[in-house]
Structures are given as C-alpha cells and as structure tokens.
Amino acid sequence: MVLQKRLEYGFNGYQMPSMPRASRSARRSSMRKNVENNQLCAFELLATVAGKLLQERESSSSSNVSMRTPPGIGKDVSKQEIKGVVKNVNPVKVEQFDQVHCDDNASTSSLSLQAHHKDLALSAPHGLDESIITNPYRSEKFGCHDDTVSTVSGNTIGKLYDGIDNEGYPGLNKSYEGDVGIVEGKMEPESRGISSTPKRTMSDPCISGNFVNMGNSSLKVLLCRDPLPHGSFSQSCDRMKGTSQDGDDNSFGCNQTRTMNSKTLRTLPRIGDRRIRKLFASKYWRVAPNLKERELSNDGDMKPFFSHKRPFYTRERSHRNFTLKRRRTFEPSLAATSYRRIDSELSGPRIKGNAFGPKLTKHGGNVALSSVSGPDSSFNSKDSQVKLSIKSFKIPELFIEIPENATVGSLKRTVKEAVTAILEGGLCVGVLIQGKKVKDDAKTLLQTGICKDNKLDGLGFELEPNSTNLSPLCSETLPFLLPCDSSRAQSRYSAMSALNPGTSDSSLNPPEMITNTETSSETNLALVPIPSDMSVDKLVPNSRALVDVPSSNAEPLAVVSLHSKSKRAELVQRRTRRPFSVSEVEALVQAVEKLGTGRWRDVKIRSFDAAKHRTYVDLKDKWKTLVHTARISPQQRRGEPVPQELLDRVLSAHAYWSHQQTKQQLSLQTDSLGI
DNA sequence: CTTAGGG
DNA sequence: CCCTAAG
Structure with missing residues (x-):
C-alpha cells in the first residue's frame, strides 16, 4: 500500500523503461595486461x-x-x-x-x-x-x-x-x-x-611526469608518458561553457557542450591511466573517474527531462559501448597540463x-x-x-608534492631524489627524425x-x-574542472594536508602552491599553482611565489610511489567534501526516476557528466543518503535542506525501483525454475 | 570498470 | 566519502 502511494507521487503513469542492460562484459576490456616490461633500453x-x-x-x-x-x-x-x-x-x-x-x-x-x-x-x-x-x-x-x-x-x-x-x-x-x-x-x-x-x-599533451611526494620524507615518483596527437593539448583543455565550477547547476541540460569536452578530453591521456591504476591501488587516485564518452547524438535523447515519451534511451548504452570506449582518463584538463x-x-x-x-x-x-x-x-x-x-635533454616531468612547512633544503633534496630516481630507473633515448x-x-x-x-x-x-619503472600518468582532470580555461596549464603541488593533521581540509587552509620561477638559481623548479576554478581566469595580482589554492581545490593528487619507503604518505588525502546542492539533488532524483537505482554510471552520464567531481559512486552514495534523509524527521536532517518535494520523489523512486528490482528477481527465479 | 554495500 | 568484494 505504501508503495502504491509512493508511486503515485511521482510516477503516475510512468512506464518503466525496461531496458536490458548491456552486459558488463561487453564494456570490459580484456586487455588489461600491460606491457610493463619495457626493457631498459639505453x-x-x-x-x-x-x-x-x-x-x-x-x-x-x-x-x-x-x-x-x-x-x-x-x-x-x-x-x-x-x-x-x-x-x-x-x-x-x-x-x-x-x-x-x-x-x-x-x-x-x-x-x-x-x-x-x-x-x-x-x-x-x-x-x-x-x-x-x-x-x-x-x-x-x-x-x-x-x-x-x-x-x-x-x-x-x-x-x-x-x-x-x-x-x-x-x-x-x-x-x-x-x-x-x-x-x-x-x-x-x-x-x-x-x-x-x-x-x-x-603536441604531446600527454605528459610524462614524475610525481614526487615528499611528505613523510617519502618520495614518490611517477613517470608517465602518453603520446598524444598534437593539438590535443589545446583541445584537451576543457572549454566547458558556462558551467559553474561545480558543474552543479549546469549539470543538466547542457550536454552538448559537455559532451564534446569530455570526449575531447578523454582522448587525451590514457595509456597511463589504466596502467597506473592497476599498479597502484585506487586509493592513490583521487580524481573522479570520467565516465565514458558519449555520443553527441545521444545528447538529445538524453535530455534529462522526465517525460513519458522518452526516447529510446536504450540505444544509448549499446551505442555508447561501441563507439566510445569509456575512459577514466585523468582529466585532461589538467591533466594535460598540469605538469x-x-x-x-x-x-x-x-x-x-x-x-x-x-x-x-x-x-x-x-x-x-x-x-x-x-x-x-x-x-x-x-x-x-x-x-x-x-x-x-629535458628530463621527464616530475611532480612534487611537498608540505608547505617543508624546508627549502628538503625540497631540494626531494627534487634531487626524484631526479635521481628517474635516472636510476632507467631512461631510454629515442631518436626522432622529422x-x-x-x-x-x-x-x-x-x-x-x-x-x-x-x-x-x-x-x-x-x-x-623506462617504462618498466613508470607509469604513464595522465593527470586526471582536476576534480574541479575549470569551465573554460582549464586548458591552462596547471599543476598541483599541494601539500598533503593529510600529513598535517593540524591543518587539514577543514582548516580552510588551502595548501599553498609554490610558484617559483626565481626561487633559486639552482632549481628551476617551476611550480605552478593550481588555478582554482573559482577564480578562473583571474590572475592574482599580487601573488607571486605563493598562491593560495582554495581549499575546495585541495583535491588529492594522484601519487604513485615507486619507493616503498613511504608508506604512510601513501595515504591519500581525502577528497574534499562537496555537499550536493539542491540542484544537484534535483538532477539526481530526476535521473534516478528515469533510470532506476542500479545504473549509476548512466545516471552520472546523464546528469552529471559535467560534474567531474561526482563519480557514479558518489551519486549512488548520495542517493543512499537521500533515501535515508527522506525517512528521518526534518529535525534530524542536517546540511542544506532538501525540499520536501524532492525527498518525496526520492522515496517514490526508491520504492518504485526497489519494487521493480524484486520483481525482476522474481521473474528471473521463475524463469530459471520454470525451465 | 561497475555495482552494491559496509564503514 | 572511502574501501572493497563481486561480477
């Protein structure tokens, strides 16, 4: 009864889209094994x-x-x-x-x-x-x-x-x-x-980079390379139009542009991506996965509007599967550039x-x-x-992550170690002609x-x-993608707040970036501040060596450690918390109403494709909390209040899809038994 | 990679 | 949000 009631709430006449889901295997790439055994050439x-x-x-x-x-x-x-x-x-x-x-x-x-x-x-x-x-x-x-x-x-x-x-x-x-x-x-x-x-x-947006992590005296070096077609670099830069930094409010409705972006972006880095992930536990990666690419053509169909006459959304998936290889590349955005x-x-x-x-x-x-x-x-x-x-010769790129309170001396040492590590790791010399x-x-x-x-x-x-020792790292897009100018190079050298208990995320103390062009004659360590998406293209007039990075940007870095020495350092900084806005909730609800509760990837694509910091797991989690929220009394709720109307829809959708799910299961059972 | 769930 | 087992 209750269920029925709920359903009426927002699902009047709503036909459940019974679309078989593409088998996961179809999307799966069997080629996981990598060529990690490149020999040490030169x-x-x-x-x-x-x-x-x-x-x-x-x-x-x-x-x-x-x-x-x-x-x-x-x-x-x-x-x-x-x-x-x-x-x-x-x-x-x-x-x-x-x-x-x-x-x-x-x-x-x-x-x-x-x-x-x-x-x-x-x-x-x-x-x-x-x-x-x-x-x-x-x-x-x-x-x-x-x-x-x-x-x-x-x-x-x-x-x-x-x-x-x-x-x-x-x-x-x-x-x-x-x-x-x-x-x-x-x-x-x-x-x-x-x-x-x-x-x-x-032309090689792909960057080969080395990440050096100095926290805890740990040294992490990561090299990556990924040849990209020239031109990608620039393209890789996101040009999301008018999307809010968060992508929150714009998450829906503007797929077109976004699509292009994502697509483009996705094309960027890649080789490294998987490899790295494989090599290192996911915990090291903190970037939101980028969902697979989408077709432009889908955009129209994908319009999030909840309507009865929904187009053959079904095609979407299969189509997508073929055409686009989803890639969780590091977001190009930065990716590409942050080196x-x-x-x-x-x-x-x-x-x-x-x-x-x-x-x-x-x-x-x-x-x-x-x-x-x-x-x-x-x-x-x-x-x-x-x-x-x-x-x-330029050495492969290095990424360095070092606590703000580290000394210059330690910085130097770190860099040195990093470089040494790279060299020791083996390098190959390639000859190019034309x-x-x-x-x-x-x-x-x-x-x-x-x-x-x-x-x-x-x-x-x-x-x-030497590929044996490195992993191509394509930086993932910074979680906070810059709408239009993410293309600019950015890099993050953030202090690991995790290492500084006293000043962690919540402290509002954004890690500082060191922009150093003149710091020492010895090192040309050019650290680039990470442009914050908030202050997108503004140049901070008086920031010279140090640039504050909004805490919201203090996303974790992808760090890979080649040296077992740093264990603790491996703990990646936790992603900064980014509460869902009402509009995001709205988008989520809408998407779930349409897609159901078991297709987070699709939900993500549908309504949060542009929100790089929202992974499908995040969406799933959010849904979970929404359902919970909807069930508790308003007094118990915290954070930005979610309109009751939305919560009601959450319950309805949840009930509806749960029902569908059980129904499906039953039929499956029946089927197997019947046969 | 995705899902689904527990933490 | 994170982490993971499963698929």
Missing part, C-alpha cells in the same frame, strides 16, 4: 650521462663547458656534443650553435617563445607582475644568458596564457603550425634546428638564466625533448662524422638520413622514462 647510456651530469654539476662551478662525447654516445660513428642533459647548460658556449640559433631566429625564436610561453603559463599563471622570467632566446642571441633577462609582466603572461588556451599560439601560430607540420611529416623550410623537438613536445617541470636539479646553479631555456620544455610533452640544434649544413666537418649538438621515431636501431645513421650532408633539422632526441 639505461646504461643514460645512467652514464646522468652520472656525468651530476658530476659536472658538482664540479663545474661556472664553466659552461660542454660535455664531450659522453661514454656510450656517439662514440663511434657520430660525434656528439652533449652540452647538457636535462638542462641546457649553456647555449652560449658554442658559437656555432648559437649561430644557428640566431639564423633561425625568425622561426626558431618564435618557436622558442612558444615553448617559453608555455612554460610561463605553466609556471606562473597567476600574477606575475614581478615574476622575472628569463628569456633564453634573448640570452642566446646576445650571448649573455645570465645577464639578459626579460621581464614579463603578468599581463603578458596572461595573454600568452590565453593564447595557449585557445589552442593557438597567437602570433606564434606560424611556427607552431610549422612544427605541427613537421610532426606530421611535412617539412617546413623554415623550421629547423630545434623545431622538431619543440613541436613534439608541444611541472623540474629541469633544474641536474644542471645545478648554472642553469641560472636558463630556467626557461631554449629547451622547450613543454610540459605536456611526454618526453622531454630537448632541443637538438640541428647544426646547419654549415656546421659540417670534413670527415664523414656526424656532428650533433644536443643542447639539452618528428618520427626511428625504431630500427639497426639502421645506420646514413640510412636513416643522419649524415653530415643532411641538414639535421628534423633530428631530435628524446628521453623517455
């Missing part, structure tokens, strides 16, 4: 190089002496000069190369700028009035890297930033495109030298002035490509030796086109983490 080589570098750093104080033929590299056939690994040691050093740079200025410089800008964006999205960013290019040009410093005003940065966000690199498009072209195999007359490198990087780079540690003090060195450290690049100076044809030697100058990876190691340089007579324009090298 591990040794790199280790050697790394070692060298480290040594050099320690020993060489000011001399920008370039390393000569590091063991293992180009010893035989080609003679290479590795000026710096991981960091640009010093562009100025070799005239010849500089020459090249200058010549290329037209194109290179813009390119560099791009990269540069990107970096800026990454590292100092917020007020930068006073930030000083060295412009490597300049330095290079003038040969006085250390002295020439250009100051970029916050505005400028902001603009750059915006430009980046918009996919374009205003004013830089030309070169950018050129790059892309190269990547695609097209060679542009103009691009040469470092071109290939930068583009590669840029910090730490190229410094290794190069030590000398990098000063090179913080934003020519090396295009685009974040996002899964591999840090360093710029290879493609020696011009003019730079040939007499014999058939191929001379290469590798200006720098942006394409040369896979056949057996080929001779000549065969590959790397010969003195050739312009080595398209030649590039990249360092890649």
Whole structure:
C-alpha cells in the first residue's frame, strides 16, 4: 500500500523503461595486461650521462663547458656534443650553435617563445607582475644568458596564457603550425634546428611526469608518458561553457557542450591511466573517474527531462559501448597540463638564466625533448662524422608534492631524489627524425638520413622514462574542472594536508602552491599553482611565489610511489567534501526516476557528466543518503535542506525501483525454475 | 570498470 | 566519502 502511494507521487503513469542492460562484459576490456616490461633500453647510456651530469654539476662551478662525447654516445660513428642533459647548460658556449640559433631566429625564436610561453603559463599563471622570467632566446642571441633577462609582466603572461588556451599560439601560430607540420611529416623550410623537438613536445599533451611526494620524507615518483596527437593539448583543455565550477547547476541540460569536452578530453591521456591504476591501488587516485564518452547524438535523447515519451534511451548504452570506449582518463584538463617541470636539479646553479631555456620544455610533452640544434649544413666537418649538438635533454616531468612547512633544503633534496630516481630507473633515448621515431636501431645513421650532408633539422632526441619503472600518468582532470580555461596549464603541488593533521581540509587552509620561477638559481623548479576554478581566469595580482589554492581545490593528487619507503604518505588525502546542492539533488532524483537505482554510471552520464567531481559512486552514495534523509524527521536532517518535494520523489523512486528490482528477481527465479 | 554495500 | 568484494 505504501508503495502504491509512493508511486503515485511521482510516477503516475510512468512506464518503466525496461531496458536490458548491456552486459558488463561487453564494456570490459580484456586487455588489461600491460606491457610493463619495457626493457631498459639505453639505461646504461643514460645512467652514464646522468652520472656525468651530476658530476659536472658538482664540479663545474661556472664553466659552461660542454660535455664531450659522453661514454656510450656517439662514440663511434657520430660525434656528439652533449652540452647538457636535462638542462641546457649553456647555449652560449658554442658559437656555432648559437649561430644557428640566431639564423633561425625568425622561426626558431618564435618557436622558442612558444615553448617559453608555455612554460610561463605553466609556471606562473597567476600574477606575475614581478615574476622575472628569463628569456633564453634573448640570452642566446646576445650571448649573455645570465645577464639578459626579460621581464614579463603578468599581463603578458596572461595573454600568452590565453593564447595557449585557445589552442593557438597567437602570433606564434606560424611556427607552431610549422612544427605541427613537421610532426606530421611535412617539412617546413623554415623550421629547423630545434623545431622538431619543440613541436613534439608541444603536441604531446600527454605528459610524462614524475610525481614526487615528499611528505613523510617519502618520495614518490611517477613517470608517465602518453603520446598524444598534437593539438590535443589545446583541445584537451576543457572549454566547458558556462558551467559553474561545480558543474552543479549546469549539470543538466547542457550536454552538448559537455559532451564534446569530455570526449575531447578523454582522448587525451590514457595509456597511463589504466596502467597506473592497476599498479597502484585506487586509493592513490583521487580524481573522479570520467565516465565514458558519449555520443553527441545521444545528447538529445538524453535530455534529462522526465517525460513519458522518452526516447529510446536504450540505444544509448549499446551505442555508447561501441563507439566510445569509456575512459577514466585523468582529466585532461589538467591533466594535460598540469605538469611541472623540474629541469633544474641536474644542471645545478648554472642553469641560472636558463630556467626557461631554449629547451622547450613543454610540459605536456611526454618526453622531454630537448632541443637538438640541428647544426646547419654549415656546421659540417670534413670527415664523414656526424656532428650533433644536443643542447639539452629535458628530463621527464616530475611532480612534487611537498608540505608547505617543508624546508627549502628538503625540497631540494626531494627534487634531487626524484631526479635521481628517474635516472636510476632507467631512461631510454629515442631518436626522432622529422618528428618520427626511428625504431630500427639497426639502421645506420646514413640510412636513416643522419649524415653530415643532411641538414639535421628534423633530428631530435628524446628521453623517455623506462617504462618498466613508470607509469604513464595522465593527470586526471582536476576534480574541479575549470569551465573554460582549464586548458591552462596547471599543476598541483599541494601539500598533503593529510600529513598535517593540524591543518587539514577543514582548516580552510588551502595548501599553498609554490610558484617559483626565481626561487633559486639552482632549481628551476617551476611550480605552478593550481588555478582554482573559482577564480578562473583571474590572475592574482599580487601573488607571486605563493598562491593560495582554495581549499575546495585541495583535491588529492594522484601519487604513485615507486619507493616503498613511504608508506604512510601513501595515504591519500581525502577528497574534499562537496555537499550536493539542491540542484544537484534535483538532477539526481530526476535521473534516478528515469533510470532506476542500479545504473549509476548512466545516471552520472546523464546528469552529471559535467560534474567531474561526482563519480557514479558518489551519486549512488548520495542517493543512499537521500533515501535515508527522506525517512528521518526534518529535525534530524542536517546540511542544506532538501525540499520536501524532492525527498518525496526520492522515496517514490526508491520504492518504485526497489519494487521493480524484486520483481525482476522474481521473474528471473521463475524463469530459471520454470525451465 | 561497475555495482552494491559496509564503514 | 572511502574501501572493497563481486561480477
């Protein structure tokens, strides 16, 4: 009776959509096993190089002496000069190369700028009035890297930033495109030298990153890479239109845009995703899973409006299953972008002035490509030796998470450890020509086109983490996705509040981000504040080194630990609490009324697709609490009061679906018995 | 990955 | 919200 009554409440005449659910298996991918066994390719080589570098750093104080033929590299056939690994040691050093740079200025410089800008964006999205960013290019040009410093005003940065966000690199498009072209195999007359490198990087939203966690002296490093098609980067940025930060109020009704976004986003990072998850317990990941992609076409059908004439929603699922592979990638949004780079540690003090060195450290690049100076044809030697100058290698991205109260010294140590760990973990060197990876190691340089007579324009090298030790990490979207400009690079280096009992979430003390562009000449650790979705595109005028991150953004980071040493640190910070708003409840109720209580994934997609911080589990939980809430007396309820009307609907729907469920079960039983 | 439930 | 067992 009661049930009946309830049903009447909101289900008058409502026909239960009897749609068989797609079998779960259908969505399941059997290919779980991963190739985690990548062999350590040039591990040794790199280790050697790394070692060298480290040594050099320690020993060489000011001399920008370039390393000569590091063991293992180009010893035989080609003679290479590795000026710096991981960091640009010093562009100025070799005239010849500089020459090249200058010549290329037209194109290179813009390119560099791009990269540069990107970096800026990454590292100092917020007020930068006073930030000083060295412009490597300049330095290079003038040969006085250390002295020439250009100051970029916050505005400028902001603009750059915006430009980046918009996919374009205003004013830089030309070169950018050129790059892309190269990547695609097209060679542009103009691009040469470092071109290939930068583009590669840029086009690789996927970031390879290392996450270093310092809390508790734990060191967590995570490397990830995930090659993405160029262009994804920019696209990856969410451009959710007009969605509230929460996505709360806009959760419904605007699927279209959202869909596109999600789709796009989802395309981004991925490889790492699963892998990582697998490797590490889910507890390490705190990002809300992104549901699978949806079809645009579904949007119409999916309209959340509760109506009797509901369209064939049924198709939705199956369709979706085929077309879209759902992906819980890290949200691209940030994902893609949140990468910090730490190229410094290794190069030590000398990098000063090179913080934003020519090396295009685009974040996002899964591999840090360093710029290879493609020696011009003019730079040939007499014999058939191929001379290469590798200006720098960028180490895979690192993520560092360190408590605010940590000391600078510990920060340094952490970074160092992280870098060391990476190097020790093994790196592989990849060779790219025209942006394409040369896979056949057996080929001779000549065969590959790397010969003195050739312009080595398209030649590039990249360092890649040894996949054995890392997991590609695609950052998940920040839970709080930024509506329109999430595209901007962001990273989170948040202090783990969990480690600081005294100041945890509730303390309203948001972890602070360190934006450090000038902190030390030693480290170019560019920490980027996480833009809060709340204050989306505003640059905080006076925030310089430290940026407050709204506590609401203090979402946990994805941290992976490679070192067993940190156990406690593994405890991930709990997600910040985000009470459901009435509108969200409304959306939830509506969705459940329509879909039932056993299809949270669909509910999520239907009404909360844009709310990245609401997982289907969250929705399920919320429903659970709603039901509970509806049953208790109003006096016992807490939090934002939910309209009684909604609660009534909750009860009705709950009753209805429970009934359906039992009914279904009965029929099943009957069936099996009957047969 | 999703569900369903307990904590 | 988290964590997990199941599927």
